[in-house]
Amino acid sequence: MTPEEIISKHPRTNDNLLNILHDLQNNHPEQYLTHEAMDKVAQYLNMTKSSVYGVVDYYSMLSTQPRGKYIIRLCISPVCHIKKASGMLAHLEQTLGIRAGETTSDKLFTIEVAECLGQCQEAPSMMINEKVYNNLTEERIKEILAQYK
Ligand code: FES
Missing domain, CATH: 3.40.30.10 (Glutaredoxin)
Incomplete structure (x- = not known):
């Protein structure tokens, strides 16, 4: 699935931010969130990029670094x-x-x-x-x- 497909299967409400981020991370072969994917989430939910990045920084389960299987x-x-x-x-x-x-x-x-x-x-x-x-x-x-x- 592409990041766009993953994002668009979630209703467009801010309540879904964490679910979308987890889905994106779990679907990336290196289990992390790219800046490109996070920017797409921000655009989809009509949030600022810094809000999305802040959430990713806050939750230790989310990563912006490539990781192992x-x-x-x-x-x-x-x-x-x-x-x-x-x-x-x-x-x-x-x-x-x-x-x-x-x-x-x-x-x-x-x-x-x-x-x-x-x-x-x-x-x-x-x-x-x-x-x-x-x-x-x-x-x-x-x-x-x-x-x-
Ligand atoms: S301190 Fe609770 S599981 Fe480690």
């Missing part, structure tokens, strides 16, 4: 932090050979850090795209990543 979002909020999320992050970074915010050269994985994923009772937690993984250990991360390779 699988986006790993590791929670670093307090409960996960206490349960050694920083060690899990270091393990992810070492295993994939990238730092948080970066994408592997094969464009398969991007690591991001995230605020609370609402899984505190089973911390530490991460998401890969829409799927949640809890009770992380180094061994469990190894098994999880193997499913995506």
Whole structure:
């Protein structure tokens, strides 16, 4: 689908801004929002470009940078932090050979850090795209990543 097709399937109301942006991002092979696409959204909803860019900046789930096929979002909020999320992050970074915010050269994985994923009772937690993984250990991360390779 082209960006125009994705945008125009949503009713032309500002309430749909986030839905349109998520749809555009999910449909881009590198899972991000181009400036061209954001400008088209602004035009479609009759909003200023800066309003749309501001919303994209505000929501950590939205990105203006190309990302991998699988986006790993590791929670670093307090409960996960206490349960050694920083060690899990270091393990992810070492295993994939990238730092948080970066994408592997094969464009398969991007690591991001995230605020609370609402899984505190089973911390530490991460998401890969829409799927949640809890009770992380180094061994469990190894098994999880193997499913995506
Ligand atoms: S603090 Fe990590 S899921 Fe809530």
